[in-house]
Amino acid sequence: MxxxxxxxxxxxxxxxxxxxxxxxKSSLRNPWLxxxxxxxxxxxxxPIIVLIIFSFNDSRRNIxxxxxxxKYYKKMFSNEILLEAFLNSIVIAxxxxxxxxxxGVLTAIxxxxxxxxxxxxxxxxxxxPVIVPEICIGIAFLVFFNMxxxxxxxxxxxxxxxxxxxxxxxxxxxVAIVVRAKLVNLNWECEEAAKDLGANAWHVYRDIWLxxxxxxxxxxxxxxxxxxxxxxxxxxxxSGPETITLPIKIYSMVRFSxxxxxxxxxxxxxxxxxxxxxxAIFLQKENLKKGSxx
Amino acid sequence: xxxxxxxxxxxxxxxxxxxxxxxxxxxxxxxxxxxxxxPSGCGKTTLLKMIAGLEEPSAGRVIIDGLDMSPVxxxxxxxxxxxxxxxxFPHMSLEDNISYGLKLKGIGSGELKKRVLDMLDVVDLxxxxxxxxxxxxxxxxxxxxLARALIMQPKVVLLDxxxxxxxxxxxxxxxxxxxxxxxxxxxxxxxxxxxxxxxxSMMDKIAVMNEGRIQQVDQPNLLYEKPKNLFVANFIGxxxxxxxxxxxxxxxxxxxxxxDLNQEIIAFSCENxxxxxxxxVIIRPEKLTFQDIELPSNHEKTINxxxxxxxxxxxxxxxxxxxxxxxxKNLKPLIVSQxxxxxxxxxxxxxxxxxxxxxxxxxxxxxxxx
Ligand SMILES: Nc1ncnc2c1ncn2[C@@H]1O[C@H](COP(=O)(O)OP(=O)(O)OP(=O)(O)O)[C@@H](O)[C@H]1O
Ligand SMILES: [Mg+2]
Numbered sequence: 001m002x003x004x005x006x007x008x009x010x011x012x013x014x015x016x017x018x019x020x021x022x023x024x025k026s027s028l029r030n031p032w033l034x035x036x037x038x039x040x041x042x043x044x045x046x047p048i049i050v051l052i053i054f055s056f057n058d059s060r061r062n063i064x065x066x067x068x069x070x071k072y073y074k075k076m077f078s079n080e081i082l083l084e085a086f087l088n089s090i091v092i093a094x095x096x097x098x099x100x101x102x103x104g105v106l107t108a109i110x111x112x113x114x115x116x117x118x119x120x121x122x123x124x125x126x127x128x129p130v131i132v133p134e135i136c137i138g139i140a141f142l143v144f145f146n147m148x149x150x151x152x153x154x155x156x157x158x159x160x161x162x163x164x165x166x167x168x169x170x171x172x173x174x175v176a177i178v179v180r181a182k183l184v185n186l187n188w189e190c191e192e193a194a195k196d197l198g199a200n201a202w203h204v205y206r207d208i209w210l211x212x213x214x215x216x217x218x219x220x221x222x223x224x225x226x227x228x229x230x231x232x233x234x235x236x237x238x239s240g241p242e243t244i245t246l247p248i249k250i251y252s253m254v255r256f257s258x259x260x261x262x263x264x265x266x267x268x269x270x271x272x273x274x275x276x277x278x279x280a281i282f283l284q285k286e287n288l289k290k291g292s293x294x
Numbered sequence: 295x296x297x298x299x300x301x302x303x304x305x306x307x308x309x310x311x312x313x314x315x316x317x318x319x320x321x322x323x324x325x326x327x328x329x330x331x332x333p334s335g336c337g338k339t340t341l342l343k344m345i346a347g348l349e350e351p352s353a354g355r356v357i358i359d360g361l362d363m364s365p366v367x368x369x370x371x372x373x374x375x376x377x378x379x380x381x382x383f384p385h386m387s388l389e390d391n392i393s394y395g396l397k398l399k400g401i402g403s404g405e406l407k408k409r410v411l412d413m414l415d416v417v418d419l420x421x422x423x424x425x426x427x428x429x430x431x432x433x434x435x436x437x438x439x440l441a442r443a444l445i446m447q448p449k450v451v452l453l454d455x456x457x458x459x460x461x462x463x464x465x466x467x468x469x470x471x472x473x474x475x476x477x478x479x480x481x482x483x484x485x486x487x488x489x490x491x492x493x494x495s496m497m498d499k500i501a502v503m504n505e506g507r508i509q510q511v512d513q514p515n516l517l518y519e520k521p522k523n524l525f526v527a528n529f530i531g532x533x534x535x536x537x538x539x540x541x542x543x544x545x546x547x548x549x550x551x552x553x554d555l556n557q558e559i560i561a562f563s564c565e566n567x568x569x570x571x572x573x574x575v576i577i578r579p580e581k582l583t584f585q586d587i588e589l590p591s592n593h594e595k596t597i598n599x600x601x602x603x604x605x606x607x608x609x610x611x612x613x614x615x616x617x618x619x620x621x622x623k624n625l626k627p628l629i630v631s632q633x634x635x636x637x638x639x640x641x642x643x644x645x646x647x648x649x650x651x652x653x654x655x656x657x658x659x660x661x662x663x664x
Contacts, residue, residue, distance in 0.1 A: 187384075192375075193442075198399060203398060
């Protein structure tokens with residue numbers, strides 16, 4: 001998987017999950033590395049593990065362990081607002097993933113294959129969402145939507161459009177970076193060989209480009225999905241009062257009190273994220289099995 | 295006389311003002327194993343890609359079987375290529391690689407299977423159908439690339455340095471294998487190489503190329519025996535070269551005054567030289583002998599002779615190479631190559647001794663100096 005320069009280290013962590021595991025494997029032989037690795041792991045994961053454990057705590061308060069219960073999960077799954085928020089988050093993340101993939105791939109190909117005036121300027125501008133602090137992007141979107149007078153009284157799936165629009169715009173550069181890195185080592189002669197054997201432009205995309213780019217599409221798509229799923233800042237500024245996503249809902253729950261229900265909701269978010277990373281790693285492995293000849 | 299299968303007419307290509315290929319005219323006949331030989335960077339790959347339609351010519355035409363190929367894109371030309379990097383599709387099995395072109399053509403699975411099996415037999419890859427490219431050796435990949443082109447039954451197969459990436463031993467085997475396959479199938483091959491040994495031993499006809507231009511087109515033996523210029527002489531095998539001026543022209547014989555040696559020699563020549571033309575006398579090392587070795591006919595008029603000092607003897611096993619220097623130290627020493635089966639050659643010579651180097655009148659080639 002490609003690593004990406006990103007100010008938000010927490011998100012990249014997800015991408016590096018696979019490498020992390022192989023690092024653990026290789027360091028098992030060296031005791032000193034072992035210890036430092038253990039400390040790092042502890043430091044990284046203690047808060048998360050504590051969060052997950054206390055989601056099963058049979059107590060209103062989060063501090064003392066009172067016994068195991070699934071009560072808060074039951075409660076959560078009967079909390080309609082929470083479920084709606086969860087559904088919204090998933091729908092937004094899925095559509096954002098698709099849009100970012102399309103935009104990201106097109107951008108990557110444009111930057112890789114074509115020469116045009118002011119190309120380097122354009123290249124720099126595409127990367128701006130990666131560098132600019134999220135809060136600025138959020139505010140920019142807020143101002144922008146106000147200015148063009150985006151209707152705020154749309155019915156359900158359409159009401160998400162604003163958030164999806166904003167998410168896609170800040171996610172697609174990540175996809176573009178990952179895909180472009182992969183495009184660089186495409187063997188030109190493979191494309192020529194395909195044409196030589198009778199392939200038209202569409203065949204070349206389907207049989208040469210797509211299989212070659214598949215790992216980067218998985219990585220880029222995963223990146224977009226998780227970026228969108230757990231995004232708080234930009235969503236906060238672009239969602240109207242009537243649309244709510246899981247991170248926003250969790251935030252508003254925390255403002256009243258930190259109950260195990262919050263832990264349960266967070267745990268669900270974590271599980272969904274980890275599941276998607278695992279799927280991506282699995283797909284990558286599948287891809288590797290089918291010959292990696294680069 | 296049938297029309298040639300391929301003819302290139304004034305084919306040129308320049309990349310941002312740099313001419314890679316300059317006004318190439320060639321004709322290739324059906325069933326020929328045609329070679330394009332030249333040093334690295336002389337435009338061989340570019341020439342092939344223009345024939346395949348993968349590179350747009352700046353000028354000139356490619357005509358295949360009487361049809362002008364200019365408006366025909368690469369995927370519809372009756373030509374298939376074995377690429378310099380083989381360009382095996384990494385994410386397809388060996389079988390899928392070979393059958394890719396046929397699948398695009400819409401060949402039914404029954405016939406497809408049969409043709410793939412036949413082809414695997416031809417290139418000797420039976421039993422490896424399920425392998426992935428990273429599980430194949432260089433030689434096997436090379437044969438996959440060949441099979442992938444041959445199975446399309448094109449009018450011409452273009453091969454871009456197909457043996458360059460193989461180790462010496464494998465290259466030797468593949469050389470004969472390729473020739474065998476070509477003769478068996480009867481498809482016209484145009485093969486590019488920078489290796490003159492390869493070219494001489496494999497090809498029916500060779501076009502020698504340098505800096506984008508064709509220098510000479512001939513059969514291998516004529517290319518070696520009768521090089522048209524110094525580039526060809528030096529590029530194909532090694533050559534001794536003496537500078538001179540035409541002193542007298544008789545019927546079929548040209549007298550050349552070697553100013554550096556202050557001596558006149560005679561050469562058979564079919565070119566029309568005029569008195570005082572500047573020429574180079576090119577003689578292959580193995581055509582030179584030492585005076586005291588018996589010559590078939592020791593008649594004075596059939597032999598040229600120069601004298602010099604033996605500088606060095608290099609033993610190569612079957613042959614030895616002798617370097618003979620002249621009084622004038624600025625002249626390049628002559629290289630004389632002799633078989634080692636002769637007892638005299640083995641122990642008859644001492645370094646530093648005086649020797650006479652001889653060659654028959656028909657052994658040298660005269661090349662005009664431009
Ligand atoms: N796409 C290109 N853009 C610019 N210059 C090119 C391009 N392709 C080739 N050239 C130039 O054209 C010349 C001929 O290149 P070509 O690849 O045809 O050489 P070659 O004879 O095949 O060499 P080699 O034996 O090393 O493969 C070279 O000087 C090369 O730098
Ligand atoms: Mg080349």
